Amino acid sequence: MEYVIVDGRILERATAKVDIEDRGYQFGDGVYEVIRVYNGKMFTGKEHLNRLVESAEKIRMQLPYSPEQLEEKMEELIAKNELETGTVYMQFTRGTSPRNHVFPGADIAPTFVAYTRKVPRPEESMEKGVRAILDEDIRWLRCDIKSLNLLGNLLSKQKAAEAGCFEAILHRGEKVTEGSHSNISIIKDGVILTHPADNFILNGITRQKVLEICRNEQIPLEERAFTLDELSAADEVFSSGTTVEVMPVVEVDGKPVGNGEPGAVTRKLQALFKAEIERRCGKL
Numbered sequence: 001m002e003y004v005i006v007d008g009r010i011l012e013r014a015t016a017k018v019d020i021e022d023r024g025y026q027f028g029d030g031v032y033e034v035i036r037v038y039n040g041k042m043f044t045g046k047e048h049l050n051r052l053v054e055s056a057e058k059i060r061m062q063l064p065y066s067p068e069q070l071e072e073k074m075e076e077l078i079a080k081n082e083l084e085t086g087t088v089y090m091q092f093t094r095g096t097s098p099r100n101h102v103f104p105g106a107d108i109a110p111t112f113v114a115y116t117r118k119v120p121r122p123e124e125s126m127e128k129g130v131r132a133i134l135d136e137d138i139r140w141l142r143c144d145i146k147s148l149n150l151l152g153n154l155l156s157k158q159k160a161a162e163a164g165c166f167e168a169i170l171h172r173g174e175k176v177t178e179g180s181h182s183n184i185s186i187i188k189d190g191v192i193l194t195h196p197a198d199n200f201i202l203n204g205i206t207r208q209k210v211l212e213i214c215r216n217e218q219i220p221l222e223e224r225a226f227t228l229d230e231l232s233a234a235d236e237v238f239s240s241g242t243t244v245e246v247m248p249v250v251e252v253d254g255k256p257v258g259n260g261e262p263g264a265v266t267r268k269l270q271a272l273f274k275a276e277i278e279r280r281c282g283k284l
Contacts, residue, residue, distance in 0.1 A: 003080045005114040022111050024093030028148040031055040032091035036242050038281040047205045055146045083116045090114035129250030129262045130166035137170035137177050144199045156180040175225045182241035183207040186234035187265045191220040206240040213272045236263035246270045
């Protein structure tokens, strides 16, 4: 039996329903988060839930729960579904009301849904590395909000899939922003370069942990936009994200990155990130 949350209540998935006039369905008017679960425990759960609240505030939506209350509900759902390794997904929309571009009144409560999914760690891909393509970043200018409006991301991800690649690396003109579903960093002469956390990218929680690790381990780091030429000349490239952890990119648009193998700095980051997971969630 699989269980989900709808408006705060745990239900059997088969009985769960959302109204067809829900604003998430009609407008993408909402926000979401995905949290990794290892050994039945949420990894960086508090960070994700705080970002959820921040995203809601940016679209002028008041959530009916605090991060602490949401954490309790997610833990209850994880336990109910006996999830060991996977993800927990949650989203809030601006609720159900007759279709109108103007926000509904304060009497309309947000719609809250959540569910879990078994997702193994991508160990083979992390060991061998993955391929990527380049694609123009056609998304809106508030990529810092983790909203339900993901059509631009989906179109880029589909291009990558059709090319037999794992990820699409997005760029606005000559400046690289991020991936279709992950943050992108490069390494040149031992220095990690990654786009600053502004409105052009989502400030990934995994990205934040990687930067924290770099500072703690005194790994050289620069937060600045890098160019397509710098990407092409990089010694190493990696993507980072909730489900991909630290993922080596060994080929971009058919051209090998470095020697075409995951590099030493990326390997070090993978090991340090795994150690952080185990510190919080137990042995993997």
